[in-house]
Amino acid sequence: MNAHDILNNPFLNKGTAFTLEERKELGLVGVLPPYVQTLEEQAAQTYAHFSKKTTNLEKRLFLMEIFNTNRTLFYYLFSQHIAEFNPIVYDPTVATTIENYSDLFVDTQYAGYLDINHPENIEATLKNAAGDRNIRLIVVTDAEAILGIGDWGTNGVDISVGKLMVYTGAAGIDPATVLPLVIDAGTNRKELLENPNYLGNRHERVRGDRYYDFIDQFVQTAERLFPKLYLHWEDFGRLNAANILNKYKDKIPTFNDDIQGTGIVTLGGIYGSLDISGEKLTDQIYLCFGGGTAGAGIASRVLSEMITEGLSEEEAYKRFFMVDKQGLLFDDMDDLTPEQRPFAKKRSDFANADKLTDLLEVVKTVKPTILVGTSTQPNTFTKEIVEAMCQNTERPIIFPLSNPTELAEASAKDLIEWSDGKAFVATGIPSDNVDYKGVSYQIGQANNALIYPGLGLGMLASEAKLLTDEMIGAAAHSLSGIVDSGKLGAPVLPPFAYVAEVSSKVAEAVAKKAQEQGLAQSKETDMAKAVSELKWYPKY
Ligand SMILES: NC(=O)c1ccc[n+]([C@@H]2O[C@H](COP(=O)([O-])OP(=O)(O)OC[C@H]3O[C@@H](n4cnc5c(N)ncnc54)[C@H](O)[C@@H]3O)[C@@H](O)[C@H]2O)c1
Ligand SMILES: O=C(O)C[C@H](O)C(=O)O
Ligand SMILES: [Mn+2]
Known part of the structure; x- marks a missing residue:
């Protein structure tokens, strides 16, 4: 390896922090400025430089330069400024970089690009992207439903990169063991197909057998190449996300973030609210607005929890209502997804059924105490709707999650x-924070980023064979007790600044549950130790 092979490798490069001895040993003499910086000095200098950037996009591009050149420095900074960097590295700024990925492209960031037209290249793609690294965690997207912004084709690779950055920043997953992937199955976004800079396949999305065969070949190959793999699916479309999860969840350690991750964090937020109000989950009426991948995933998690808390399945379903584009979902509709169908109601049970295409009318009719939005429709929770929610209960739970x-x-x-x-x-x-009538309300962030890093750490530390519903339940319950819920204006979820602590708690809870269920394959039997030993820290 020559000097620049080292300086150009973000896993090896320490930049100006290479000591004089290392410079001699590695053939770096004379290719760096003479002063040897410490990691702390590099971080202070880089943060000062970062602070001069004025827009979030510029800030992200600058941080990505650091990420591309020196992973240790990047993660040292990220862990020092986790709450400040999170919205820049990740959501919402990542949405801007995805929309502009092809136009702004400078570096692949060690991602792998799987091409639907070349299933014969799956193995080579995974091997080339992994190099000699021992991959334990993949985040893969096909970018059909990126956040709420829809289909972004190859550009969506940035969501895999961003999710993995949070895995390491929040839970200390060793960045050398992760692999971000995009499956380019085409895109239906005309604006991309017509953009001369677009870097993906220029055809419509491939569907049906060819698509599912490709997914299957990818899963088989990844499992064969990386035996201790935990596979995370992100931002697949409503047609495919649940199908894929259902196909593999009983066979391999795998996770759909939008369905399961969002379910955990939202249930955690509901419990956080009920801890404060002193109410019981089984007394709540739940209204899902936007019953897609996330909406149906959350509803089914909360429903399972009501059943665990003692309701029969039938009693539990009675407490759930789902509104999608059609309005309140009825079982006579022929365009329901398999995930929506169990939540659909009998039209004849509602005298005003024809008016239930309107959210306000639904709220007045079914009188929910919990309203969760995953609709991608801005400003749909209006003042009238909020006032109507307040008629149903003393303390309504209202989570706009889009x-x-x-x-x-x-x-x-x-x-x-x-x-x-x-x-x-x-x-x-x-x-x-929202200051209102003398109280400062801290607002919890019900984003799966609060829990998927810890969940992954627990899965990897325990080497769990599968991710079960019980492990998911344990993750949700582990979120309580971190914030002081007695304080006026307290948040219903721990603030993101606590994510490192949250991640350790979630990881231990998940690993212990895996062990209890006989699914842990790790040689270490003390799960707390397995979790703490797996953690990677950014240092030279
Ligand atoms: N906070 C989180 O952690 C988190 C996690 C996952 C998803 N989300 C957000 O949730 C939103 C949905 O994501 P998804 O992956 O479920 O997408 P999706 O496409 O699967 O679901 C969106 C659903 O909203 C429905 N919808 C569209 N217009 C509507 C309308 N006018 N009224 C009612 N329903 C309508 C769609 O038909 C669809 O069923 C996105 O904005 C995403 O960013 C948030
Ligand atoms: O990526 C996020 O911020 C959360 C979630 O997975 C989403 O799709 O919106
Ligand atoms: Mn997502």
Whole structure:
């Protein structure tokens, strides 16, 4: 390896922190400025440089330069400034970089690009992208439903890169063991197909057998090449996400973030609210607005929890209502997804059925105490709807979860004001505190990023064979007790600044549950130790 092979490798490069001895040993004499910096000095200098950038996009591009050249320095900075960097590295700014990925392209960031037209290249792609690294965690997307911004083809690779950055920043997953992937199955976005800079396949999305065969070949190959793999699916479309998860979840350690991750964090937020109000989960009425991948995933997690808490399945379903594009879902509709169908109601049970295409009318009719938005439809939780929620219960739970910022069903500030401080609010993107009538309300971020890093750490540390519903339940329960819920204006979920602590708790809870269920394959039997030993720290 010559000097520049080392300096150009972000896993090896320490830049100006290479000591004089290392410079001699590695053939770096004279190719770096003479002063040897410490990691702390590099971080202080880089942070000062970062602070001069004015827009979030510039900030992200600058941080990606650091990421591309020196992973240790990047993660040292990220862990020092986790709450500040999170919205820049990840959601919402990642949405801007995805939309502009092909136009802004400078570096592949060690990602792998799987091409639907070349299944024969799956193995080579995985091997080439992994190099000699021992891959334990893959985040893969086909970018059909990126956040709420839809189909972005090859550009969507940035969501895999971004999710993995959070895995390491939040839970200390060794960055050398991760692999971000995109499956380019085409795109239906005309604007991309017509953009001369677009770097993906220029055809419509491939569907049906050819698509599922490709997915299957990818799974088989990845499992063969990387025997201790945990496979994370991100932002697949509503047609495919649940199908893929259902096909593999009982066979390999795998996870769909939008379905399961969002389910965990939202249930955690609901429990956080009920801890404060002193109410029981089984007394709540749940309304899902936007019953897609995330909406149906969350609803089914909360439903399972009500059953665990003692309701029969039939009693539990009675407490759930789902609104999608058609309005309140009825079982006579022929365009329901398999995930929506169990939540659909009998039209004849509603005298005003024809009016139930309107969310306000639904809220007035079914009287929910919990309203969760995953609709991608901005500003749909109106003042009237919030006031109607307040008629149903003393402290309504209202979570507008659609991302990025422009797509949120409501802002935290409006929800607090319109409910006169009564609503428990958590949002998908980070929200500032809301000061209202002398109370400062801290707004929880119900984003799967709070829990998927810890869940992954627990899966990897325990070497769990599968990710079960019980392990997912354990993850949700482990979120309580971190914030002081007795304080006026307390958030219903731990603030993102606590994500390292949250990740350790979630990881231990998941690993212990895996062990209890006989699914842990790790030689280490003390799960707390397995978790803490697996953690990677950014240092030279
Ligand atoms: N906070 C989080 O952690 C988190 C996690 C996952 C998804 N999300 C957000 O949730 C949103 C949905 O994501 P998804 O992956 O489920 O997408 P999806 O496409 O699977 O689901 C969106 C659903 O909303 C429905 N919808 C569209 N217009 C509607 C309308 N006018 N009224 C009611 N429903 C309508 C669609 O038909 C679809 O069923 C996105 O904005 C995403 O960013 C947030
Ligand atoms: O990526 C996020 O911010 C959360 C979630 O997975 C989403 O799709 O919106
Ligand atoms: Mn997602």
